[in-house]
Amino acid sequence: MTRLLLMLCLMLTACLAARAQDAHGILLDEPFLPIPSYRYAADLPSHLRHLQELETAPDDGRITDAGATLGRVIFHDRQLSANGLVACASCHTQALGFDDPTRLSIGFEGKVTRRSAMTLVNARFNPRGRYFRDERAASLEEQVLDPFTDPVEMGLKQGELVKKLSQKTYYGALFSAAFGDDGVNPQRVASALAQYVRSIVSYRSRYDLARAGADSAQEPFALFTDMENRGKSLFLLSREAGGAGCAQCHQGEAFVMLEPENNGLDVPHKLRDLGVGEITRKESDFGKFRAASLRNIAVTSPYMHDGRFARLEDVIGHYAQGINAHPNLSGKLRDASGAPARLHLPAEDRAALIAFLNTLTDDALNTDPRFSDPFLKMVGEGN
Numbered sequence: 455m456t457r458l459l460l461m462l463c464l465m466l467t468a469c470l471a472a473r474a475q476d477a478h479g480i481l482l483d484e485p486f487l488p489i490p491s492y493r494y495a496a497d498l499p500s501h502l503r504h505l506q507e508l509e510t511a512p513d514d515g516r517i518t519d520a521g522a523t524l525g526r527v528i529f530h531d532r533q534l535s536a537n538g539l540v541a542c543a544s545c546h547t548q549a550l551g552f553d554d555p556t557r558l559s560i561g562f563e564g565k566v567t568r569r570s571a572m573t574l575v576n577a578r579f580n581p582r583g584r585y586f587r588d589e590r591a592a593s594l595e596e597q598v599l600d601p602f603t604d605p606v607e608m609g610l611k612q613g614e615l616v617k618k619l620s621q622k623t624y625y626g627a628l629f630s631a632a633f634g635d636d637g638v639n640p641q642r643v644a645s646a647l648a649q650y651v652r653s654i655v656s657y658r659s660r661y662d663l664a665r666a667g668a669d670s671a672q673e674p675f676a677l678f679t680d681m682e683n684r685g686k687s688l689f690l691l692s693r694e695a696g697g698a699g700c701a702q703c704h705q706g707e708a709f710v711m712l713e714p715e716n717n718g719l720d721v722p723h724k725l726r727d728l729g730v731g732e733i734t735r736k737e738s739d740f741g742k743f744r745a746a747s748l749r750n751i752a753v754t755s756p757y758m759h760d761g762r763f764a765r766l767e768d769v770i771g772h773y774a775q776g777i778n779a780h781p782n783l784s785g786k787l788r789d790a791s792g793a794p795a796r797l798h799l800p801a802e803d804r805a806a807l808i809a810f811l812n813t814l815t816d817d818a819l820n821t822d823p824r825f826s827d828p829f830l831k832m833v834g835e836g837n
Contacts, residue, residue, distance in 0.1 A: 484624045485527045485828035492824040494522035494653040501665050502657055505708050509652075510583030512595070517649045520631040522824075525650025527628060528643060530827045534602065534618055535562045536609030542601060542647070545571045548825050551750030551815075552654060557761035561606040568727070570761030573754045575819065576747035578652040579708040587743045587759045589714060590733045598647035599640060616640065654825060656749035658818035671707065678813070685810025688803055698773075698797055698807060702786045709748035709814065715784040716741040718777035718794055719758060725780075727759065741782050752812045753820065766808050773797040774804075 495517045498505070528534065532541040545559040545567075546552040554571035561567060569587050577585070577594065584590075585597035601607040602615045610618075619625050619638045626636040633642055656662075664675035672690060674683045689704075691697025703711050714730045720741065731739035743759045757763040763772065777787055777794035789795040799807070819825070 479830045479832040482829045482831055485530075486831040487523065487527075487828055491519045491523045494519050494649070494824060496653065496655050496657060498655070498657055499662060499666055501662070501671075502707050505579050505706070508579040508581045508706075508708065508710070510580060510593070511578065511648075511652065512593070514645065515595075515648060515652070517653050518632065520628075521633075521646050521649040522653050524625075524628040524632045525646035525648070526825065527625075527828055528619075528647055529650055530829055531622075532829075533622070534608070534610070534615060536614075537562050540608060542598075543827065545601075545607070546574050548822075549753075549820050551575055551754040551820060552825075553750075553754035555755065557756050559607070561604070562609045563606075565606045567606055569759050570756060572744075572746040573750060574651050574654050575656050575749045575816070576654075576708050576710060578655065579710050579747070581712055582744075584744070587745075588728075588730050588733050589744050594648045594651060595641075595644040598651060599644050615643065619643065654819070656747070656814075656816040656819050659749070659816040660813040662816075664813070665707070679809070681806045681809045682813055684803070685806035685808070686813075688799075688807050689810055693795065693797070698799065698803075699786065700807075703784070704745075704748050709751075711745045714739075714742040714744045715786070716743075716780055716782040717772075718780055718783050718787060719760075719762070719772070720780070721778045722780055729759065738782060741780055748811065749814050750816055750820070752815045766811060767804070770797075770799070770804050770807060774799060 529542040529546075532538050532544070535541065540560075540562045545554045547554065552574040557570060558566040558568070559571045572587065580594075582589070583593060585594055586600075591597035591600060599615075602610045603612060616638050619629075625638065629638055629642065630636045632646055660677070664677035665671060667677065668675050671686075675686070678686065688698045689700040691699070692702060693699040703715060703717075705712060716729075720726075722740070725741050728740045729743040731737065731742065733739075746754075752766065755764055755766075757766070757769050763769050773787075774797045777783070777796050779794055783794065787795055
């Protein structure tokens with residue numbers, strides 16, 4: 455009964471979404487694409503150019519306009535799921551920082567996934583080159599293909615994706631533009647999707663605008679309020695220096711974790727999800743999870759691998775009083791005795807931290823037409 459209700463809810467949601475979209479545009483059977491195509495290789499500002507050191511793209515992983523355009527179409531095409539109800543974009547919504555507002559994503563038949571979806575923003579800046587919260591995918595190219603054949607997410611059988619793409623007349627020209635001929639194979643699909651995802655980079659937030667006018671991230675930003683500058687200092691400074699120590703895990707201008715960590719969400723005997731340890735089978739990895747970039751964090755709720763926290767206030771509350779002791783607890787969250795080092799911040803400092811995190815929202819990225827649904831033609835948009 456529960457599964458049936460979920461399926462009905464999913465179908466109702468899809469119908470309501472279609473009606474809402476229909477009021478603002480025309481739903482298409484084929485993608486509506488600009489000529490010439492959008493330009494996808496971003497010109498990063500100077501304070502972000504060093505992030506290229508964090509990339510692990512293959513030698514043929516260069517972003518091309520034709521490749522990313524093909525990836526965009528595949529990403530939004532619901533016809534590539536088993537019943538035509540979901541696409542990659544169903545769990546990675548552009549307006550919400552390419553994340554999913556539901557605690558656990560809903561698949562093509564109404565079943566829910568095991569973990570909360572991750573934002574795709576800044577996914578390219580990943581020095582370990584492994585993807586998913588448990589790092590089971592050895593590359594972005596491997597990761598982007600996995601949801602199509604996942605029995606909960608999109609439900610295709612092996613070989614069905616290539617067959618579906620080959621049957622759609624509009625893909626021939628897109629594959630030819632991207633790869634020189636209209637041949638369809640999993641490697642080309644992975645390449646196009648990975649190019650599209652690598653192009654989803656945040657560099658136009660209020661933080662970036664303010665950072666461009668400063669010599670370093672540490673100095674007060676002229677374009678920030680006093681509260682936002684206070685929050686930035688708390689974020690960047692270590693606990694020993696009077697800060698909150700957030701930047702020890704969420705590092706650099708991309709605000710990414712360099713390796714998976716255990717942040718004390720659960721005590722060992724209540725650990726239902728082993729995270730990275732589920733893949734490596736090493737006890738030293740139990741309860742460790744990869745985290746996404748904090749870019750757009752204010753719009754990517756819910757938080758944590760299981761989506762247990764709905765608000766940023768709840769996340770800060772966890773680090774203030776909820777860190778559980780665990781053998782694998784990150785050393786960055788331990789005190790000198792090895793016990794959980796809970797963060798005791800007054801209310802005004804918690805508010806300042808949230809004010810700073812709000813400056814990481816990139817509204818330009820969240821509304822950029824390069825990443826919008828090509829199967830939705832907005833009223834007044836071209837011919």
